[in-house]
Amino acid sequence: MYWYQKYGEEHPAEGMSWAAAEDISDRIKRYNLSDAYHPANMQLKKSEDGRIRQNWPEGNDYYKSSEKVQFSSVCDSVGKIIKIGDENIGSPVLFIGNSFTAMPDVLKGASIPHYFMYLHGIQPDLLFRSGAFGLGRILYKEGLNYLQGRKVIIYCPTPNSFQGIEPLIPPIAKFSDQNLTRENLKTYNSTNWEKIQFVPPLNDTIFSIDNNGDLLSAKNTKKGQLFLQFGNITQLNKDCEHYLEIKISFSSGSYGSINVSFDNETLSIKRNLDPKDNYDVVYFKLDNNRNYENKTLKIEFFNEPKRDQIIKSIEINVLKNK
Numbered sequence: 256m257y258w259y260q261k262y263g264e265e266h267p268a269e270g271m272s273w274a275a276a277e278d279i280s281d282r283i284k285r286y287n288l289s290d291a292y293h294p295a296n297m298q299l300k301k302s303e304d305g306r307i308r309q310n311w312p313e314g315n316d317y318y319k320s321s322e323k324v325q326f327s328s329v330c331d332s333v334g335k336i337i338k339i340g341d342e343n344i345g346s347p348v349l350f351i352g353n354s355f356t357a358m359p360d361v362l363k364g365a366s367i368p369h370y371f372m373y374l375h376g377i378q379p380d381l382l383f384r385s386g387a388f389g390l391g392r393i394l395y396k397e398g399l400n401y402l403q404g405r406k407v408i409i410y411c412p413t414p415n416s417f418q419g420i421e422p423l424i425p426p427i428a429k430f431s432d433q434n435l436t437r438e439n440l441k442t443y444n445s446t447n448w449e450k451i452q453f454v455p456p457l458n459d460t461i462f463s464i465d466n467n468g469d470l471l472s473a474k475n476t477k478k479g480q481l482f483l484q485f486g487n488i489t490q491l492n493k494d495c496e497h498y499l500e501i502k503i504s505f506s507s508g509s510y511g512s513i514n515v516s517f518d519n520e521t522l523s524i525k526r527n528l529d530p531k532d533n534y535d536v537v538y539f540k541l542d543n544n545r546n547y548e549n550k551t552l553k554i555e556f557f558n559e560p561k562r563d564q565i566i567k568s569i570e571i572n573v574l575k576n577k
Contacts, residue, residue, distance in 0.1 A: 352411030
């Protein structure tokens with residue numbers, strides 16, 4: 256069920272993914288999914304695990320200790336691995352998850368969605384981000400049209416998905432785009448990075464400006480801090496809800512954290528490896544009975560990321576519902 260050769264590996268092995276797929280497959284029999292795509296003549300083939308790179312341990316007659324750890328890959332009728340998640344096929348069944356959903360190797364046709372497909376016969380879609388938490392936030396970013404035609408959504412969370420200071424689904428999700436107005440207070444980009452207070456200072460050990468004028472946060476460094484000014488927020492309409500929106504745009508992907516603090520509240524974002532997921536947003540609800548004057552926004556970037564992070568812009572907006 257788990258990699259008992261690697262004690263520090265918290266991700267599940269093939270057995271756990273099969274167990275989850277069996278339960279899911281049994282549970283959704285209640286739904287009419289006759290319009291789903293059913294791959295014909297699926298078969299299993301053995302693939303060698305490229306991460307573990309260890310032999311099976313001794314003491315179990317079922318496995319040979321002279322062989323490398325392997326798992327089952329789901330293939331089509333000619334032995335080609337069936338890809339899930341590369342593109343949206345409009346399946347009525349949608350899996351949402353991070354690396355725990357994709358084990359032992361989603362790229363090699365071995366994951367909870369693959370084993371579900373083999374057992375149930377239906378090819379699902381997969382919205383997958385390696386290293387991601389707050390999966391509801393990722394789904395929200397795909398837009399409402401992404402859910403059209405879905406009949407079953409299988410959310411594969413970890414305990415982190417429901418704990419801590421990371422938002423699950425943005426609070427503005429309850430409003431339609433037509434009912435929101437956005438006022439830009441300040442945008443930082445290649446034209447004015449120097450207006451930010453950097454800790455440590457710009458061009459010291461963490462932050463620098465790259466050849467494109469974008470802000471670079473260096474890999475393998477400790478957490479750096481930005482302090483941003485954006486003016487005053489006054490005379491809020493008491494008949495509307497207001498939010499302070501902080502949008503950070505990237506041209507890179509890497510594991511790491513972003514903590515955004517405003518008015519004694521902190522929200523956190525977990526970045527993931529997919530560079531296509533090129534922005535993150537947090538929202539602070541504003542009190543209509545207050546004025547916000549001379550406030551400072553603090554952003555803490557990453558903690559020893561494995562890759563350089565490239566920040567293209569930071570937008571500070573006020574949203575209100577009409």
